[in-house]
Amino acid sequence: MSSIFTKIINGEIPCYKITETEEFIAFLDVNPNAKGHTLCVPKQEINKIFDMPEDLYLKLMAFSRKVAIALEKTVPCKRIGMAVVGLEVPHTHVHLIPLQDMDDMRFQIKTTLTPEEFSKLAQVIAENL
Structure with missing residues (x-):
């Protein structure tokens, strides 16, 4: 059975896409820890x-890294945090989260x-790539 990310990659589910290549896609997390929370996902499940x-x-x-640099140019923050958890969706993905403090990385707030x-945020991040 396809993961939710495979369905996004295949266009079966919409997303706020920032960019993609032959091998990867980056899109905004729809349940973000902070404004700009982005997922980088390999197209291969x-x-x-x-x-x-x-x-x-x-x-x-x-x-x-390329997406994180564009994200930091777009969303004012102290730094971009990166996390790989992988328990919620069985498809590798990297979380890029604009951080103001440690609570932004806790996946609770x-x-x-x-x-x-x-839509506007995804567009501006893409323009900063």
Whole structure:
């Protein structure tokens, strides 16, 4: 059965896409810890990050770095935090979260944006790539 991320990659579920390549896609998390919370996902459905072939893992990190730099140019923050948890969706993904303090990384406090705010934010991050 396809993960929710595979359905997003295949266009079966909409997303607030920032960018994509042949191998990866980046889109805004719709249940964000903070404004700009972004997911970087390999298009190949692999459950655990350390099960990825090393070359694909390194490419995912390079892709995530580019997105993080654009994200930091877009959303005022002290830094961009990165987390790989992987328990909620069985498809490798990197969380990029604009941080003001440690609570932004706890996955307990969420922020809310309107669909218009999500769309505009994704567009501006993409422009900063």
